[in-house]
Amino acid sequence: MSNAVRPLIVGAGPAGIRAAQALVEAGLKPIVVDEAASGGGQIYRQRLAPDKRTPRDLYGSEASKATALHETFARIRDKIEYFPQTLVWNVRGTSADVAIDGRTRRLDFSHLILATGATDRIVPFHGWTIPGVFTLGGAQIALKSQGCAIGEQVVFLGSGPLLYLVAWQYVKAGARVAAVLDTAPFSAKLNLLRGLPSQPGVVLRGMRYVAELMARGIPVHFGVEPDRIEGEARVEGIVWRERGKERRLACDAVGYGFALRSETQLADLAGCRFVFDERDRAWRPERDMAGRTSVSGVYIAGDGAGIAGADAAELAGERASLALLEDAGYAVNRERVAVLERGLAGIQRFRDILEIAFPFPDKWAASVADDVLLCRCEEISVGQARAAMREQEVRELNRLKALTRVGMGRCQGRICACAAAEILADVHGQPLEAAGRLRAQPPIKPIPLGIAADGEAA
Known part of the structure; x- marks a missing residue:
């Protein structure tokens, strides 16, 4: 070479x-x-x-x-x-x-x-930090790498093709899926028909996943609005709103995410x-x-x-x-x-x-409660972030980070930055783009404090 x-x-x-x-x-x-x-x-x-x-x-x-x-x-x-x-x-x-x-x-x-x-792109709501709540990707890793499910009665929640893929993979592996909760309306899925001429295999495969889930008696709900995950030491159930009515389902694990x-x-x-x-x-x-x-x-x-x-x-x-x-x-x-x-x-x-078939739940930022935890690393609530945005006229993510420590923890904003940007845009009625992006800082992921330096180039 x-x-x-x-x-x-x-x-x-x-x-x-x-x-x-x-x-x-x-x-x-x-x-x-x-x-x-x-x-x-x-x-x-x-x-x-x-x-x-x-x-x-x-x-x-x-x-x-x-x-x-x-x-x-x-x-x-x-x-x-x-x-x-x-x-x-x-x-x-x-x-x-x-x-x-x-x-x-x-x-x-x-x-x-x-x-x-x-x-996974995460948006917080009540109970998202309870043990037994996983991202869709995390649930998939457990299944593929370790051959285990995240619970004995699992609910999958969110929006995006990964939602149905992971639910289907769990069912095929023999796990018990209690329900699939899609935040997008069923009408949005009709847009997939536009993709049939160019990507028939992908569209038909997705339809098959949903059909197989339903054929096995697994409830699939569309247009849901997540309210809260219940439990203390472990997930005990999930509550959501559907067509104006509150619904609850017992479960011991939740996998969720809103696209990537x-x-x-x-x-x-x-x-x-x-x-x-x-x-x-x-x-x-x-x-x-x-x-x-x-x-x-x-x-x-x-x-x-x-x-x-x-x-x-x-x-x-x-x-x-x-x-x-x-x-x-x-x-x-x-x-x-x-x-x-x-x-x-x-x-x-x-x-x-x-993206049209699996839209982001754009009402989330306006409806999420102030007492919901936004940044789990630094334990900053949605209300604390909103207060800084309003009282100190914070309109940009790096300024929010400096004043509240949102995005300053172990994950460097990889989990909370997307949600913080959505809330910033909602509070000020500004385009999402105006919130900017958190500047990356090394190390991009945690490394041990005691790690030894080689000092030589390889």
Whole structure:
């Protein structure tokens, strides 16, 4: 490998693996760093230990895609520098600080591909911090990695395709699902019919999930307004409003989330310029169709660049690597580039339809009670945040952070910032974009205070 071209890929999900594959095929030896113990990302997460479950059991109709991705990664493992269970906690110029095996090291690179993925978008309401409440992604991790359910009688709540996927996966695994509560009205789902011509497989698969849930007698409610989760030491039930009436259901666990939010901290630390994405209701790194950001030599692919799903992540990972190769002076296949970009454009159009079919509950910010906990790390309530916004004319997230400590805790705002921005916009009647975004600070995730510094570049 040329000493001048030393690519670093952060993330070994669909985008990161396809990016690594393209670079290996060009004769390079990229560095791949991933927090998980094995490749696949959240969507194709592998088991922590072997068990009797087949790929079909784990991934359903996506089993062939998962298997192909895992096999690709296994095939190129000896052609890359691979650092599993490793956190990239800072980016400085052309080096990254990583935490691995109780030590911190510096990895130098010539080019950087960020394939950092996404996490659940959370909006707080009464009881969301009670033990037994999980994000949809957390519930999925428990099932895939550890082969266990989050409870014996589980309610799934929220909006977005992941809501039905996780509920269906739990049912197929033999878990008892008490109900699925969708905050979007049923009428919104009719928009999915517009996606049939371009993505028939995706639309029909989603319809099948709902049909199978209902066929098994699992109640599916639309247009719900979450009120509270009941319980103290453990979840005991959930209360919601539906067509003006209060309803309650006993359960011992709740999985919930309202679509996804991109993980963008490393792009911020790398100096990338951001733009506001109205569809995703969030700021994301600015990038072109190839994945090039505003910083030369830095590329971004997958859900970390904007929510688009696993299929788009595979295409975007390969496209980002081809852009890297082209910028480094390598010849690339222009026909392949055209195929990738057409595929990405088609998926983006479908994503616009999905957002209409699974809308964000925009009444939440105005209706959430003052005594609901907003920032669990710093124990700041919605009322405390609203008071600062009104009494001190706070209109921007970083100012809110300075005055109230919202977003200053262990999660660095990864959980509370989306909700805080929605409340800011509601309080002042301003566009969501005007709330801004929290500036990333290293370390982007907690690292042990006693971690030892290697002091040497790798």
